[in-house]
Amino acid sequence: MRAVQTLCLGSLATNCYLVYTGEKQVIAADIGGDAGKLLRFLEERKLTLSKILLTHGHWDHIGAVAEVQRATGAEVYIHEQDAEMLSDTTLNLASWIDPFCDCLAVTDYHTVKDGDVIEDGDAAFTVMHTSGHTKGSVCYICEDIILAGDTLFRLSRGRTDFPGGSDAEMLESFRKLKNLSGDYRVFPGHNEATTLEFERKNNPVMRGIL
Numbered sequence: 001m002r003a004v005q006t007l008c009l010g011s012l013a014t015n016c017y018l019v020y021t022g023e024k025q026v027i028a029a030d031i032g033g034d035a036g037k038l039l040r041f042l043e044e045r046k047l048t049l050s051k052i053l054l055t056h057g058h059w060d061h062i063g064a065v066a067e068v069q070r071a072t073g074a075e076v077y078i079h080e081q082d083a084e085m086l087s088d089t090t091l092n093l094a095s096w097i098d099p100f101c102d103c104l105a106v107t108d109y110h111t112v113k114d115g116d117v118i119e120d121g122d123a124a125f126t127v128m129h130t131s132g133h134t135k136g137s138v139c140y141i142c143e144d145i146i147l148a149g150d151t152l153f154r155l156s157r158g159r160t161d162f163p164g165g166s167d168a169e170m171l172e173s174f175r176k177l178k179n180l181s182g183d184y185r186v187f188p189g190h191n192e193a194t195t196l197e198f199e200r201k202n203n204p205v206m207r208g209i210l
């Protein structure tokens with residue numbers, strides 16, 4: 001089973017997941033803050049960070065991306081519909097929720113869309129567009145791993161009351177996830193990890209979907 005390391009970063013302790021794509025190579029999913037903590041982790045283990053995959057553009061998921069990118073040269077990926085949030089602190093909510101955060105603009109990035117595949121080392125990550133929390137929210141799927149961002153949480157779902165949010169789109173995204181075949185390890189943007197089968201059985205939103 002492919003190794004995944006969790007670090008809680010930033011003022012909301014957002015999950016940053018490191019997925020190993022080689023013996024000493026990782027990708028990171030979301031870097032909400034605490035660049036130094038992540039860089040120290042990489043340094044101590046002599047890991048190369050090759051790519052940063054962003055599940056969406058909220059500040060608590062992108063806050064330290066610019067700093068980490070500068071230090072590591074990692075390539076950044078985000079869905080095309082959330083890309084402008086990388087340089088706009090109103091759109092990414094930093095200016096009204098966490099005005100004192102160091103959310104530097106990310107200007108060097110690749111955009112992705114549904115179905116795109118990002119290869120890294122011995123791994124491949126498929127983009128599943130799962131709007132609802134934001135317009136450009138995505139899940140990245142690699143083997144039995146779902147990097148779920150703020151779409152699917154353990155026993156819950158992401159908020160839809162921020163700009164760009166939509167209840168109808170969230171339900172549609174839940175339907176897509178529920179209808180994947182087989183089981184997956186699910187790594188959400190906040191709180192603990194879960195599995196897709198556990199959520200199919202116990203998540204009240206997912207249970208309500210046929």
Ligand SMILES: [Zn+2]
Nearest residue numbers: 056058133150
């Ligand atoms: Zn969010």
Ligand SMILES: [Zn+2]
Nearest residue numbers: 058060150189
């Ligand atoms: Zn979040």
